[in-house]
Amino acid sequence: MVKITCGAEAPERANQAWTVAATALAAGAEVGVWLTGEAVWFATRDAQPDLGLEHATAVADLVAPLVETGAVVVCTQCAARRGLTQADLQDGTRIAGAATFVERVLQPDVQALVY
Numbered sequence: 507m508v509k510i511t512c513g514a515e516a517p518e519r520a521n522q523a524w525t526v527a528a529t530a531l532a533a534g535a536e537v538g539v540w541l542t543g544e545a546v547w548f549a550t551r552d553a554q555p556d557l558g559l560e561h562a563t564a565v566a567d568l569v570a571p572l573v574e575t576g577a578v579v580v581c582t583q584c585a586a587r588r589g590l591t592q593a594d595l596q597d598g599t600r601i602a603g604a605a606t607f608v609e610r611v612l613q614p615d616v617q618a619l620v621y
Contacts, residue, residue, distance in 0.1 A: 507611050508537065509620045513557035520545065521557050523621035524568035531571055536609075538609050539572050542581040546588060549580050549585060549599040573598040580614030 512520050523545075531537045550571055557565045558594050560605040572578055578584050578599040585591070592601055611618040 507540060507618045509540040509542065509607070509609070509618060510545040510548070511543045511621065513547050514557060515544055517559055519621050520555075521559050521562050521565060521568075522546075522573075523538075523619075524548075524565055526564065526619060526621075528563075528568040529571055531575065531577070537572065537575070537577050537609040538610055539578045540581065540582050540610075541571055541578065546580045546590060548586045549578055549595045550590065551594060551596055576600075581607075 507528075508523055510520060512523075512574050514520070518567040524539075527539050540580060541549055548565070554566060555571070558578050563566050569578070578596075578597050579601060580590070580601045582601050582603045590601075595601070610616060
């Protein structure tokens with residue numbers, strides 16, 4: 507489980523989180539991505555940030571395969587604070603509460619990485 511707590515305001519940290527998640531997925535791991543704070547914008551249809559980092563894969567290319575697997579979850583409170591609803595999010599993403607995160611990370615053999 508990769509928890510991303512930042513967005514365009516911390517581009518290197520956000521890109522690193524997406525790079526780790528996408529790499530784990532490509533390696534065959536079951537990956538979940540939990541978005542909080544400004545990271546929720548990565549799940550939106552029209553407001554996804556472009557991090558514009560040199561020597562880095564475009565964040566949209568990192569997000570896409572994770573969205574396709576249904577691995578991306580947006581924090582309920584964080585979405586609400588930004589006026590986002592399920593209709594604002596990309597297909598393949600969902601909004602869920604903290605209990606969903608806790609349930610996932612307490613499963614045997616799950617690692618939680620927080621960026």
